[in-house]
Amino acid sequence: MSDLRPLQKRILERLFGMESGYVCDFSNRTFEEFFLDTVDIDICGSKYESGGTSKANRLRTFWSTETNQLASKLLDELLTYEATVPFERREPEESLPSLREQASKIIETLSANSWGDAEAFNQHVPDGNLDVLGRQIKESLSSGRPEEALDRLHTYVTRYTRKLCAGHSIEFSQTTPLHALFGSYVRFLREEDLVESEATLKILSSSIKVLEKLNGVRNDKSLAHDNELLNRHEASLIFSHVSSSIKFLSELEKRIKEDSTTKHSFLSDPEFTDEEIEAAGDQWIQEHIDRTRGK
Secondary structure, three states: OOOOOHHHHHHHHHHOOHHHOOOOOOOHHHHHHHHHHHHOOOOOOHHHOOOOOOHHHHHHHHHHHOOHHHHHHHHHHHHHHHHHOOOOOOOOHHHHHHHHHHHHHHHHHHHHOOOOOHHHHOOOOOOHHHHHHHHHHHHHHHOOOHHHHHHHHHHHHHHHHHHHHHHOOOOOOOOOOHHHHHHHHHHHHHHOOOOOOHHHHHHHHHHHHHHHHHHHHHHHHOOOOOOOOOOHHHHHHHHHHHHHHHHHHHHHHHHHHHHHHHHHHHHHOOOOOHHHHHHHHHHHHHHHHHHHOOO
8 A cells, every 4th residue: 555644645635626526627438548548557447446436536545555656656647637637626726836746745755665766776787688677677666567577676686696796706607596696795795894784784694585585486476487476565575675785785886896996096006106116225225335334
C-alpha cells in the first residue's frame, strides 16, 4: 500500500474534485483508459471495488492497495491532467495554486519512498551490457513493475560484482556464483580496512545470504524461465535492499579510487627533481672529502 496519509489524501481529493464521487471530468470510459495508459491497470476490475464503485472510491482503493511507485506515477499524470482540463468543482479557484503545490510535494515524497533507487543502476563504467541491463531495469521500476526485472537484476549485480573483483585483482571464475563473488569482495574490504564501521561490514555480509537467495528467485520466480512471477511487494523489497547496496558500493569505489590517486600523486611527485637530488649528493660527497683532508 502507498504511504499516503489522511491529510495528504484530503488535499488530493479537494484538488481532483472527489467529494461528489467523481474524479476531475472523467467518464467511466475515459477513467478506465487513463489508468490503462498511465499505469496499465484495470481500475474497473473487482480489485478496486472494496471501497465502492464510484470513480472517487476506486481511486481511494487504488491508493490504499498499490505501491508508492504506482501511486506517484499515476498522481503525477493526474496532476498534469487536472491543470489542463477544466471541470466543475466545489473548490474556490483561488485555492488551486496552493493545492497544486502541496500535491507536487506529496508526489515527490511518494516517489522518493518508492522501491529501489533507480539511480543505483547508472554505473559509469565502460560496459555496454551493464548499460542495457540498467536501462531495462529502470524502465521496469518507472512503470511500477519490479517483478518483471528480477532476472535482469540478478544478471546486473553478477556482472557489476565481477567488475569490482577484477578491479582489485580478486580471483574468480565464470562459474563463481554471485554470493561467492560478493563474499570475496566483502572479505577484501575487511582485509584492506576500507570500511570504517563494523556495522557496515555486518550489513554487507548479510547481503551475501540475500544474493544467494536471489539466485533462487531468478530461477523460480522471474522471467528467466517459464515461472509465475514473484508478487510485486516482495519484488519491491528485494530491489530496495539490492539497489541500496549497489549505490553504497559505487560511492565506496569512488572514494577508494580518489584515495589511491592521492596516494599515487604523493609518491610520484617528490619534493625535489632527480637533478636536484643528484646535485645535492655530489655536494655532500665533496664536503665529506674536504672534511677528511682537513679543509
